[in-house]
Amino acid sequence: MFKDNRINDRDMYSTEKTEYGMHQETKMMDMNGMGMMGCCPPPMGSMCPPIIECPQEKVVTRPIIHEVSHIVPINTRIINHHIYKHHYRPHFTCCEENICTNIVEPPCGY
Helix, strand or coil: CCCCCCCCHHHHEEEEECCCCCEEEEECECCCCCECCCCCCCCCCCCCCCCCCCCCCCCCCCCCCCCCCCCCCCCCCCCCCCCCCCCCCCCCCCCCCCCCCCCCCCCCCC
């Protein structure tokens, strides 16, 4: 039910074999970031091993504009609508007709 948090001197340092065949020794740290035995501050002239923090993620959003050309065919149809409007204007003309009538009288004595 409860986890055993006791650590002995043998567990204070752990040795791991890396993927390249090299051994890496890491010192286990307690929750305060200090060594198990409270090594920080270290003795004069030595340094504490670096503390590995939880990774943080920084999100940068960059707008990238892509221009996409679209070809839209547009046909213009011209319709010529011819409308004829008729005008009537009088144009007077004149013509002459001659009628001839012959009167023939009977000769005298008839």
